[in-house]
Amino acid sequence: xxEIERLITLAERYDDVVFAVAVGNEATVEWTxxxxxxxxxMRHVRRVKRHVVQPVTVCENYVPWLHDLRGLxxxxxxxxxxxxxxxxxxxxxxxxxxTKQNFYGVAQKYPGKPVLITEAGWxxxxxxxxxxxxxxxxxxxxxxxxxxxxxxxDNGVITFFFEAFDEPWKGNxxxxxxxxxxxxxxxxxxxxxxxxxYYPHHKxxxx
Numbered sequence: 001x002x003e004i005e006r007l008i009t010l011a012e013r014y015d016d017v018v019f020a021v022a023v024g025n026e027a028t029v030e031w032t033x034x035x036x037x038x039x040x041x042m043r044h045v046r047r048v049k050r051h052v053v054q055p056v057t058v059c060e061n062y063v064p065w066l067h068d069l070r071g072l073x074x075x076x077x078x079x080x081x082x083x084x085x086x087x088x089x090x091x092x093x094x095x096x097x098x099t100k101q102n103f104y105g106v107a108q109k110y111p112g113k114p115v116l117i118t119e120a121g122w123x124x125x126x127x128x129x130x131x132x133x134x135x136x137x138x139x140x141x142x143x144x145x146x147x148x149x150x151x152x153x154d155n156g157v158i159t160f161f162f163e164a165f166d167e168p169w170k171g172n173x174x175x176x177x178x179x180x181x182x183x184x185x186x187x188x189x190x191x192x193x194x195x196x197x198y199y200p201h202h203k204x205x206x207x
């Protein structure tokens with residue numbers, strides 16, 4: 001309830017910056033550690049829509065959108081979809097096609113409802129927890145990023161790549177835990193391989 005109040009406050013205060021509002025993130029998928037019943041999510045969405053001017057959505061993995069969330073989808077201004085081929089053991093040459101299958105599967109289920117990809121990414125390190133270490137690297141991230149951005153641009157699909165910066169506090173203490181290594185930049189803002197062409201003269205500044 002407190003988070004919903006903060007969301008409304010921030011959306012109202014920064015309406016010149018916030019283009020859309022997400023009421024929850026991966027909160028209805030079965031493997032989440034913060035499961036929220038769908039009916040409660042619908043009540044949250046209705047409440048937020050009464051107070052904000054921005055489009056309202058819920059961010060979720062593609063699977064629940066295909067099976068469990070029709071009632072929730074009807075409440076939303078657009079559907080926010082997450083897709084991670086590497087978590088599902090896809091090789092890099094399969095990645096874009098799998099992402100497209102996820103996207104079009106959801107889009108076809110809700111004709112007339114806009115669908116955005118609000119998370120899609122490729123890790124650059126793994127200790128083997130859920131992702132084969134041989135299936136992640138900066139080279140693979142660069143391939144997936146470029147393939148996904150080209151397809152998104154060619155097809156008018158708004159896509160948010162996950163993510164800007166590594167988050168070393170996530171997951172377990174192991175330094176190679178994959179949750180820590182999805183950034184296009186390292187935590188210290190040094191660009192990874194995919195971003196180096198955009199920052200050819202970047203030098204890390206330290207104090």
